[in-house]
Amino acid sequence: FRDLDDEVKDSLILEEASEGGVFTGFPSFPSKSHTRRSMSKKALFRDPVWKEKWHSARWGDHIEREKIEQRRKAKKVDKLIEQIPSNILRSPELAALSDDEIEDAIKTYMIANSRRSKSQKERLSKRQVILQTLQRKRESGERDSKQIQYNEDRFSGENTSRPSLSGPTLDVFMKQNDEFQKKALQEQQRKRSERATNAYQTRIRNLEKKQHLENSQFMRETIERKCNVLSGCEKSYRADQIIEALNRIISALNYSIKPELKDVELILEPIRLSKRKIILKDILYICFGLVGKCIPDLQLSDEDLKEYYNGASLAKVDQTKKKFITRSTVPELGGFVLFMLRQQDANIQ
Numbered sequence: 001f002r003d004l005d006d007e008v009k010d011s012l013i014l015e016e017a018s019e020g021g022v023f024t025g026f027p028s029f030p031s032k033s034h035t036r037r038s039m040s041k042k043a044l045f046r047d048p049v050w051k052e053k054w055h056s057a058r059w060g061d062h063i064e065r066e067k068i069e070q071r072r073k074a075k076k077v078d079k080l081i082e083q084i085p086s087n088i089l090r091s092p093e094l095a096a097l098s099d100d101e102i103e104d105a106i107k108t109y110m111i112a113n114s115r116r117s118k119s120q121k122e123r124l125s126k127r128q129v130i131l132q133t134l135q136r137k138r139e140s141g142e143r144d145s146k147q148i149q150y151n152e153d154r155f156s157g158e159n160t161s162r163p164s165l166s167g168p169t170l171d172v173f174m175k176q177n178d179e180f181q182k183k184a185l186q187e188q189q190r191k192r193s194e195r196a197t198n199a200y201q202t203r204i205r206n207l208e209k210k211q212h213l214e215n216s217q218f219m220r221e222t223i224e225r226k227c228n229v230l231s232g233c234e235k236s237y238r239a240d241q242i243i244e245a246l247n248r249i250i251s252a253l254n255y256s257i258k259p260e261l262k263d264v265e266l267i268l269e270p271i272r273l274s275k276r277k278i279i280l281k282d283i284l285y286i287c288f289g290l291v292g293k294c295i296p297d298l299q300l301s302d303e304d305l306k307e308y309y310n311g312a313s314l315a316k317v318d319q320t321k322k323k324f325i326t327r328s329t330v331p332e333l334g335g336f337v338l339f340m341l342r343q344q345d346a347n348i349q
Contacts (some may be wrong), residue, residue: 013244071327100320146149178279228250241266242266242267242269242270242273245262245263245264245266245267246263246267246273246275246279248260249263249264249279249283250269250279253279253282253283253286256286257331258285258287258341258344259283259341261338261341261342262285264334264337264338264341265338266280266333268330268334268338277330277333279326280330280333280334280337281333283337284325284333284336284337284340287340287341287344288340288344290340291325292324292325293322293323293324293325294326295322295323295324295325295332295333295336296317296320296321296332296336297320297321297322297323297324298320298324298332302331305332305335306335308335309335309338309339310337312339314343316338
């Protein structure tokens, strides 16, 4: 006969077997949560609309999937465009570019970024190799110093159970290594500074040459164009002679030397000439110390000015009413400069 305790035990075993099996680590039946998830999936597959979407996404046409991917990319591009400031999108420089130019600019930007990233990674890897090499050297130096200290202690009869972790050999090695690195960095800095200085000087020289050539070409074209207007000017004075005269005057003024009278007469021949008025002002200031209100206010024509200065004396010119250099015309400035140069030459003779 079976007692009550055996029946209770049998009922407990049956309940465990019906739910999770006798051994709970290896259940014989699915759990309740798994059953609920399975039933929910079955309910989804009973829905024809959802089932059709799933089938098209899993086994549908490749063209449709490509369209979906294109729409995703378009949304991503739209988000990137929204992040661009409005002033850049509305700029006339961007509007002047074509689609191909914009595409080339983007490609160039991406290629430059990739190259920069690659070079940065290479520099970091090289630096890592150098640091690892230095670390190995330091570790080898520490081991050598430990061995030397151990041998010294052994021969001296001291305790060798725990050799010293630092010694004179390691300190000397570290000091020499630091000095070597410092000298190497100083040498690299000196070379960089020298290269930068040479590059800057070369750039300055090239800019001066370019500016001189541009100014010479501009003055040459201006003089040739204006000399064609004057009657007989093209036969008497060539553009090269006027440019050479202008350069001689500038060189003389740089050394505070009085320019030649013929050179000043040459630069006064064309109707228009770049920097001529500034050079005439410099002649008055450097050679005669005249600034401000010093030009005779004669109110005469160009021909009358020439006749007046040819027959006038210095005392007569000094008694006339004066006006500022900035309010004077080129013929007035040129006539007065020629008059002062002639008077100075006459006094010297």
